[in-house]
Amino acid sequence: MSDEPVKYTLPDSEIPTHWVNLMADLPGPASPPLNPATQEPAGPDDLTPIFPMGLIMQEVATDPEVEIPEEVRDIYKRWRPSPLFRAHRLERALDTPAHIYYKYEGGSPAGSHKPNSAVPQAFENKKAGVERLVTETGAGQWGSALALACSLFDLECEVFMVGASYDQKPYRRSMMEAWGAKVHRSPSNETQAGRANAEHDTGSLGIAISEAVEVAAGDGRTNYALGSVLNHVCMHQTVIGQEAMAQMAMAGEEPDVVIGCVGGGSNFAGLAFPFMRRRLREGASTRFLAAEPAACPTLTRGVYRYDFGDTSGMTPLLPMYTLGHDFVPPPLHAGGLRYHGDSPLLCGLVKAGLIDAVAYRQNETFEAAVRFARTEGQLPAPEPAHAIRATIEEAEAAREAGEPRVLLFGLCGHGHFDMSAYDAYLSGTLEDIEFSESEMEAALERLPEAPALA
């Protein structure tokens, strides 16, 4: 074989034993989530109706590391450690001196990084005696991950799937059903929140979250599970970045730029936070780049304010970049990135200038996806195609500068359930959906009253 390694594989013994809790490393105190009624910091009690205490303690943890339960690591072993690839073939196609690495999470049974959090969430709920989990899903990645995790822990699972994705990706629904879950098209008739938003037929993550939270809050044997945004979810995903650090060390390189797509932020946080900790603690010069869709440009066009995590205003107020909690993004194919806000932890780092953000349109992301598929072989989901687009632009910049920069991006899932989007791109009918500035401005006028953020 040639002496150019294309893959860096860790043994099972190198699956991380702890999650990285970046809360412990923030330069100042984080702005807390607020109870919307009292405007006081939300405490564990605000969360007990929908979350088990095990996850609430993780959500508010201040320890720098949180131990991963043995039962969770046992299931992680089915697809972790995930491989890190060196994209030699893409580098050659781009004629760039940059070294491009990608961490591939598509090998999990559900096809993305989402099971990294679905499994510990199902585990903690099972331990707490919960019998049913209810959730929302955009592209279907999170819903299928939770369906998988619930089948492994013998829990019932119910999923509110955003209408646009339900129509575009019928087989994601089938996948959840094969694992035993029940799937509703959102907005649905099952909930008040769904009925109140019936006119937004393509749905949104915000509406689907409202539906799921409503069901969970109204039933004692049922809890809610969220696939992104919250601290504990971002923390669960840090197995990705920890493994990537060990694998980059095997390759004998350090990333100059860490790149990921951002919907709610868990994929980006998972890859980036371990490297961010090193930057904060050791002054490493790593740059961080978040890629989002131009049709839902939370980090690049949103305002940094307290806002609800869902459309109906049932969640605590979260400090984040937002387009307004009732902004309904257009039905772009990267359904996992159709969220009006982002993880407060990630938003704080953007606000502090530690993470850069960039937004791309559909056609340029699919152009990058096809280029990647035809050089590296893997067919990416539309969400990480945003990260691929950003990586290609960084590699081209390295070529212009004549510098051998080291780029690392997260390939958080495969595109096997997104082929209708590829069809549209290849047949030239994929639209560069416009972001509606006027709708965002109207939504921002409906932001809840809350203290200003620093």
Add this chain to the structure above:
Amino acid sequence: MSDEPVKYTLPDSEIPTHWVNLMADLPGPASPPLNPATQEPAGPDDLTPIFPMGLIMQEVATDPEVEIPEEVRDIYKRWRPSPLFRAHRLERALDTPAHIYYKYEGGSPAGSHKPNSAVPQAFENKKAGVERLVTETGAGQWGSALALACSLFDLECEVFMVGASYDQKPYRRSMMEAWGAKVHRSPSNETQAGRANAEHDTGSLGIAISEAVEVAAGDGRTNYALGSVLNHVCMHQTVIGQEAMAQMAMAGEEPDVVIGCVGGGSNFAGLAFPFMRRRLREGASTRFLAAEPAACPTLTRGVYRYDFGDTSGMTPLLPMYTLGHDFVPPPLHAGGLRYHGDSPLLCGLVKAGLIDAVAYRQNETFEAAVRFARTEGQLPAPEPAHAIRATIEEAEAAREAGEPRVLLFGLCGHGHFDMSAYDAYLSGTLEDIEFSESEMEAALERLPEAPALA
């Protein structure tokens, strides 16, 4: 973590350096393929119009091992060595003393074992200066593997996809197109063979092979590529069984039964032949079990005779179990198993009593697939679901016998493109398609004249 390993992983350095050529181990001389005009053994010259000399030499090789080119191993490294799993959770669900292992090939970019042969085939054709490869595909697994391999070696790729699968799995077509291939629904208007079979609208592998061979034979810059049946294809797949032997050794066990599904035979051969060599050379007591669909029961209901590999009679005559070269199997969902014949090498071993065969109906295979998905997490393709069904029955027999038998089966691909079949099963509308004995008998009456087989 618990001390029960669930996964056995080999380092990249353990990717096999050679393929196993079982031809060298057969007890007597194999019946040769025949030129249909002369009834004389077909030689390399019969194959040069459609295959490059590199593959022809592999096809007729008598060496026990054939070296894998470095360029091929470099690409294998992208998904090989593939993992071997211990199915603890399925064992517990079945309450069986059997130990169940499975070798998972679904992690390749195309989602099955097929790239193991597509890559060396594309490589040898590229080396020979060929510019375009044409092939057939049933379920789409082989077609997407060849589309992938052609994109990696910068070859044009054209695929005749069996009508039934083209309709059931539109996203397999999209996947091939994303890698740059051109896809025709077979029977097509592009070829004489397609037009002559227009009345068989759902198509068959036999018809699609005729179409592809016709195109390749008529164009000097184009070759044909076959995804199964032939010796060199079965040989390419033996990387699977060689790795599995090393991984079973890591687990400290030997399989009592090796189980695989059979369409044309390459998946089964890939897993089984290295173990078969050990049985033949060292007298190991391993049992081999081939699982096929009851709607296309080549090994269990066919006759052992010389027959064409394709419907139109363009290929050499092959010694094999056959249902008749113009038998059109019903459109079952396991499209990869809809073939009237099987690998001559494998058929010879069945004839010699070294491999047992069993046939299953659609609903019982999907019942096994869902049971597997809900315990082990992986969603299998309909083809390996036949092997899962057989494994479950073997595990139940072990429970009845009170014996801790060791079972190893091949999970040759995931079911991400087969969700409409899962939908049909879960909604209770999946039919147990009947095998037409009268159609088979009529097809057998049209077998070509040829010498009898021993």
